[in-house]
Amino acid sequence: MQTTVSELRNGVAKQEQASVSSMNEIAVTLKNCSLSFGDVPVLNNVSLDIYNNEFVSILGPSGCGKSTLLRLMLNLLRPNAGGEVKLAKDLSIGMVFQKPVLMPWLTAIQNIVLPLTIGEKRFSKKEARDKAEGALRLVGLQDFTNHFPHQLSGGMQQRIAIARALAADPAVLLMDEPFGALDEFTREKLNFELLRLWESPDTSLSTVVMVTHSIQESVIMSNRIVMMSPRPAGVDAIIPVPLPAHREVGMEELPEYHHTVNELRKRVKHL
Numbered sequence: 001m002q003t004t005v006s007e008l009r010n011g012v013a014k015q016e017q018a019s020v021s022s023m024n025e026i027a028v029t030l031k032n033c034s035l036s037f038g039d040v041p042v043l044n045n046v047s048l049d050i051y052n053n054e055f056v057s058i059l060g061p062s063g064c065g066k067s068t069l070l071r072l073m074l075n076l077l078r079p080n081a082g083g084e085v086k087l088a089k090d091l092s093i094g095m096v097f098q099k100p101v102l103m104p105w106l107t108a109i110q111n112i113v114l115p116l117t118i119g120e121k122r123f124s125k126k127e128a129r130d131k132a133e134g135a136l137r138l139v140g141l142q143d144f145t146n147h148f149p150h151q152l153s154g155g156m157q158q159r160i161a162i163a164r165a166l167a168a169d170p171a172v173l174l175m176d177e178p179f180g181a182l183d184e185f186t187r188e189k190l191n192f193e194l195l196r197l198w199e200s201p202d203t204s205l206s207t208v209v210m211v212t213h214s215i216q217e218s219v220i221m222s223n224r225i226v227m228m229s230p231r232p233a234g235v236d237a238i239i240p241v242p243l244p245a246h247r248e249v250g251m252e253e254l255p256e257y258h259h260t261v262n263e264l265r266k267r268v269k270h271l
């Protein structure tokens, strides 16, 4: 069936694809990945498939190895012998960290342009500027192009960091507690802004993997939740979230939401 533009705008198409993700192509796969820092084992035989078009959250006890898992996916770390990390061919990957890590002496747009003009996949200055302007529009900060980080709120700075990652047109976005440093109000606002960006036909983004400490955030945002065990971490459970595909404010009232939150709480107690 042909997808209409309005369906896409409503975010239905991407989300529906996610709900049948088991039939979709794999975006990132980890097979039998163990990893140690010196003689400290951090990951223990982690196998995980992340599908195109899905939103996956990673939960687990502090220090269990969630960031390490993202760094494996990003190819910044290699697993021990016998482990394998594969990114589907031609898929580009972006990363957003807990803190926005902006250069204080550069304006909002200069912070986004800079990484586009260095490294392997380099754009011309004009292309980089156009992409950065587009990304600022996506996150609603087009009127703050020439502001410096100290002139922006914490939430706005994190939006710049998201825009910086999106400007490079990633298909897969890895996020390490992206909203952990924000107040509850800003955090909830950005949760839904991120979902709308993920659904939007104006971005190349199809897959998000997000580390979070918040059970509630993971349930409201994800299609599946990966619960990690304590270090050396393995996959304790993978929990599908039975909420309607298009997430909206107020779904926290639904029984499916409470059921999933309670199930995760019980699991956390037994870890």
Ligand SMILES: Nc1ncnc2c1ncn2[C@@H]1O[C@H](COP(=O)(O)OP(=O)(O)OP(=O)(O)O)[C@@H](O)[C@H]1O
Pocket: 037, 042, 060, 061, 062, 063, 064, 065, 066, 067, 068, 069, 231
């Ligand atoms: N570069 C490194 N060298 C040595 N040890 C490291 C390094 N990076 C992480 N570790 C250790 O690996 C373990 C897992 O760290 P990681 O940051 O992946 O955990 P996490 O689950 O993301 O933690 P948190 O939830 O607290 O952010 C920790 O014990 C940490 O001290």
